[in-house]
Amino acid sequence: MTDVSEPLLVVDDLEKYFPVKSGIIKRTSDHVKAVDGVSFDIERGETLALIGESGSGKSTVARTIIGLTGATGGTVRFDGEDITNATDEQLARLRSRVQMVFQDPTSSLNPRRTIGKSLAVPLKARGVPKSDLRERVVDLLERVELNDEYWNKYPHELSGGQKQRVNIARALAVEPELLLLDEPTSALDVSVQAKIIALLEDLQAEFGLTYLFITHDLSLVRNFADETAVMYLGEIQERGPTQEVFQRPRHPYSRALLSAIPVTTDEEEAYKPRHEPLRGEIPSPRDVPTGCRFHTRCPYATDACSADEPQFVAVDAGPSVRCHIYDEAYADAFDDVPEVAVAAVADETVASNQEP
Amino acid sequence: MRLDEPVAENPLLTVEDLEVGFESFDGLAEVIDGVNLSIGKGEVVTIAGETGCGKSVTMKSILRLLNQPPARVSGEITFDGTELLSLSDREFERVKGQRMSLVFQDPMSSLNPTFTIGEQLTDTAQFGGDSDTGVVEFFRRRFSGERDEARERVLEMLREVQMPDPENIMDSYPSQLSGGMRQRALIAQALLNEPDLLIADEIGTALDVTIHDQILDLLKDLIENHDLSVLMITHNLGVARQVSDRVYVMYGGRIVETAPTEELFENPKHPYTQGLIASIPRLTGDEMATGIDGSIPEYLDPPPGCRFAPRCPYATAECEEARPEMYERGPQTGVECVLYDEAVPASERPTVEETRSHMTRRPGKQTGGD
Numbered sequence: 001m002t003d004v005s006e007p008l009l010v011v012d013d014l015e016k017y018f019p020v021k022s023g024i025i026k027r028t029s030d031h032v033k034a035v036d037g038v039s040f041d042i043e044r045g046e047t048l049a050l051i052g053e054s055g056s057g058k059s060t061v062a063r064t065i066i067g068l069t070g071a072t073g074g075t076v077r078f079d080g081e082d083i084t085n086a087t088d089e090q091l092a093r094l095r096s097r098v099q100m101v102f103q104d105p106t107s108s109l110n111p112r113r114t115i116g117k118s119l120a121v122p123l124k125a126r127g128v129p130k131s132d133l134r135e136r137v138v139d140l141l142e143r144v145e146l147n148d149e150y151w152n153k154y155p156h157e158l159s160g161g162q163k164q165r166v167n168i169a170r171a172l173a174v175e176p177e178l179l180l181l182d183e184p185t186s187a188l189d190v191s192v193q194a195k196i197i198a199l200l201e202d203l204q205a206e207f208g209l210t211y212l213f214i215t216h217d218l219s220l221v222r223n224f225a226d227e228t229a230v231m232y233l234g235e236i237q238e239r240g241p242t243q244e245v246f247q248r249p250r251h252p253y254s255r256a257l258l259s260a261i262p263v264t265t266d267e268e269e270a271y272k273p274r275h276e277p278l279r280g281e282i283p284s285p286r287d288v289p290t291g292c293r294f295h296t297r298c299p300y301a302t303d304a305c306s307a308d309e310p311q312f313v314a315v316d317a318g319p320s321v322r323c324h325i326y327d328e329a330y331a332d333a334f335d336d337v338p339e340v341a342v343a344a345v346a347d348e349t350v351a352s353n354q355e356p
Numbered sequence: 357m358r359l360d361e362p363v364a365e366n367p368l369l370t371v372e373d374l375e376v377g378f379e380s381f382d383g384l385a386e387v388i389d390g391v392n393l394s395i396g397k398g399e400v401v402t403i404a405g406e407t408g409c410g411k412s413v414t415m416k417s418i419l420r421l422l423n424q425p426p427a428r429v430s431g432e433i434t435f436d437g438t439e440l441l442s443l444s445d446r447e448f449e450r451v452k453g454q455r456m457s458l459v460f461q462d463p464m465s466s467l468n469p470t471f472t473i474g475e476q477l478t479d480t481a482q483f484g485g486d487s488d489t490g491v492v493e494f495f496r497r498r499f500s501g502e503r504d505e506a507r508e509r510v511l512e513m514l515r516e517v518q519m520p521d522p523e524n525i526m527d528s529y530p531s532q533l534s535g536g537m538r539q540r541a542l543i544a545q546a547l548l549n550e551p552d553l554l555i556a557d558e559i560g561t562a563l564d565v566t567i568h569d570q571i572l573d574l575l576k577d578l579i580e581n582h583d584l585s586v587l588m589i590t591h592n593l594g595v596a597r598q599v600s601d602r603v604y605v606m607y608g609g610r611i612v613e614t615a616p617t618e619e620l621f622e623n624p625k626h627p628y629t630q631g632l633i634a635s636i637p638r639l640t641g642d643e644m645a646t647g648i649d650g651s652i653p654e655y656l657d658p659p660p661g662c663r664f665a666p667r668c669p670y671a672t673a674e675c676e677e678a679r680p681e682m683y684e685r686g687p688q689t690g691v692e693c694v695l696y697d698e699a700v701p702a703s704e705r706p707t708v709e710e711t712r713s714h715m716t717r718r719p720g721k722q723t724g725g726d
């Protein structure tokens with residue numbers, strides 16, 4: 001608790017390059033730039049959603065924060081302490097304050113252990129006496145709305161949603177402050193996903209937890225996250241209050257993501273930016289395009305986009321965006337400046353979102 | 357039990373009273389229980405529902421992809437006037453090869469990793485509709501000018517599915533392609549024999565949203581250009597709304613609701629359909645339901661009446677006694693729920709908003725229901 005005003009988690013210019021080895025002597029010939037200068041912070045008790053498609057580097061960000069893999073650049077500060085490439089001693093302390101929940105509810109549970117035993121492991125490690133174990137496990141189960149019958153069950157007897165509850169309970173065992181949730185509902189059906197999200201909301205309200213919530217599903221975080229960051233090829237392209245990102249997505253990639261969501265009502269259809277399917281596919285992070293790394297797929301790209309790298313700047317004191325459209329200096333580069341550039345939509349109505 | 361199903365006009369495929377069970381040590385799992393459905397010529401029809409509700413088993417019974425035993429399949433499946441279940445395997449393969457195509461859920465497992473895309477698709481183009489060619493005929497075709505013609509056709513098809521750099525892709529192995537490209541290759545393969553009926557199981561749902569979006573756009577164009585009748589299977593109701601003319605909602609091995617797409621989404625009737633729609637996160641920022649309590653039925657011992665009863669906020673004793681009828685509620689619209697009996701006043705039928713409110717904040721904590 002060094003500085004009360006500092007957010008619980010501060011990630012600054014984080015970089016994770018994986019070396020690509022080739023040739024007989026396995027010389028490093030190249031790098032996979034999985035995370036390439038990512039910055040954000042999360043206030044205590046708040047949720048930041050990290051959105052992006054496969055390979056954009058979301059999981060790598062989380063794994064680097066929690067020390068499962070080392071950073072190759074930048075810093076991570078947790079509660080005022082620099083934990084970048086943490087020492088073993090730091091990691092041990094950190095594990096009781098930061099926990100991670102993974103996408104696949106099955107592979108993260110030991111199939112040969114009952115749920116009771118699985119949940120007892122982290123408790124024992126924290127020095128909970130044997131006589132109290134059962135009671136504490138039942139408490140944990142209750143927190144995730146499972147009754148004590150689950151004590152004796154094995155993972156294969158549980159549905160995906162129930163398994164994910166157990167994983168959340170296990171993460172809660174150490175009474176952490178920060179949870180890194182890596183696509184915790186992607187493997188689940190919508191009706192089960194809705195229940196897990198409701199549970200996470202309740203837990204946050206009850207214990208003041210802070211969440212980094214990773215997902216590829218933009219619509220999921222609409223009501224859930226305070227802030228949303230949209231990642232593409234190792235970089236954050238847009239970051240801001242969730243409401244803003246939804247109502248006025250500024251970056252062409254955020255717009256594309258939003259417009260591609262298949263919705264179930266006309267009312268929601270009106271919230272989507274004009275439908276513009278993206279060209280091609282996400283390039284390899286081994287071979288990041290020059291200039292703006294989104295230019296190979298961007299419907300608005302001009303020559304300037306492949307030449308110069310856009311800076312990450314705040315637009316109208318709102319979200320920050322990495323795109324030349326919002327940079328005065330490039331006004332001339334877009335001969336027909338797409339109306340997406342009009343950030344300050346005076347009229348807050350749905351209609352204003354219909355046609356960009 | 358035979359249920360009346362609002363049938364498509366001029367049907368290409370009809371499935372009547374389909375029942376599929378799986379034998380196991382613990383007894384017979386009665387998975388598909390009296391499914392009726394139809395696909396009109398030129399119609400795009402979706403079966404939608406969550407994991408394990410029986411979508412893929414239905415599709416596999418139509419295409420004879422289940423091993424019997426352990427599967428037990430009964431009912432009537434009629435394709436353009438021909439009853440399929442009574443055909444010999446050989447006769448069935450002929451009909452299927454010439455007139456139906458399937459695009460699978462998992463693009464990786466449906467392509468052979470040891471052959472190039474070009475080799476596999478050219479084989480389909482040459483032998484696709486005719487699997488029992490003799491050896492001599494096989495070699496004659498494979499090493500004659502016909503092979504070059506077939507290759508040309510494949511290239512053309514790859515261009516049509518907007519495969520990037522098709523010439524190069526012909527010589528690539530499946531593992532060298534991205535997920536989106538593999539999906540395109542499979543779609544191309546499915547269209548090579550110019551099928552009348554295309555069956556697509558969770559097409560593109562494993563892909564990223566922007567790629568999924570491209571694939572759906574492509575599919576819409578192809579359906580139009582090739583005059584296809586399509587049976588789509590998806591767990592994503594938004595996808596069903598985007599591509600189909602008519603939707604069947606499946607729950608616990610039964611069709612619980614069917615309607616033209618617009619009607620289904622503007623006015624969903626069955627409590628399960630309503631709960632499902634209410635559980636989908638909404639772009640408008642309206643509160644999302646907290647999901648449907650409980651889990652799908654145990655097929656070894658399914659609930660005796662309505663299979664949704666244990667999870668339904670409106671269930672009464674009547675629902676637990678007997679299976680509800682499929683009540684007709686307008687053209688091509690049916691609901692299998694007692695609330696839609698004529699005798700029930702309309703005011704007692706729930707709206708999505710009511711169902712949503714039942715599912716929004718939990719009155720008391722549930723135990724273990726996912």
Ligand SMILES: Nc1ncnc2c1ncn2[C@@H]1O[C@H](COP(=O)(O)OP(=O)(O)OP(=O)(O)O)[C@@H](O)[C@H]1O
Pocket residue numbers: 018032033034052053054055056057058059060061216285
């Ligand atoms: N250990 C590793 N060695 C080499 N490359 C790696 C390693 N881990 C990840 N990468 C690469 O880094 C990039 C980002 O991967 P990451 O798993 O962080 O993506 P993601 O956004 O979580 O994607 P997904 O949605 O598929 O989970 C990918 O190109 C991936 O192949």
Ligand SMILES: Nc1ncnc2c1ncn2[C@@H]1O[C@H](COP(=O)(O)OP(=O)(O)O)[C@@H](O)[C@H]1O
Pocket residue numbers: 378385387405406407408409410411412413414426655
């Ligand atoms: N070959 C099989 N043997 C036994 N049970 C099966 C088999 N295939 C599917 N099932 C069961 O049938 C039910 C429906 O499965 P499926 O049709 O694959 O669902 P989905 O709607 O997700 O496609 C599930 O309970 C599944 O476990």
Ligand code: SF4
Pocket residue numbers: 251252253292293294295296298299300301302305310322323324325
């Ligand atoms: S900088 Fe250019 S290519 Fe990049 S997002 Fe903006 S308009 Fe598109």
Ligand code: SF4
Pocket residue numbers: 626627628662663664665666668669670671672675680692693694695
């Ligand atoms: S029949 Fe009864 S239990 Fe089944 S959906 Fe209708 S009201 Fe609910």
Ligand SMILES: [Mg+2]
Pocket residue numbers: 058059060182
């Ligand atoms: Mg990941």
Ligand SMILES: [Mg+2]
Pocket residue numbers: 411412
């Ligand atoms: Mg399936």
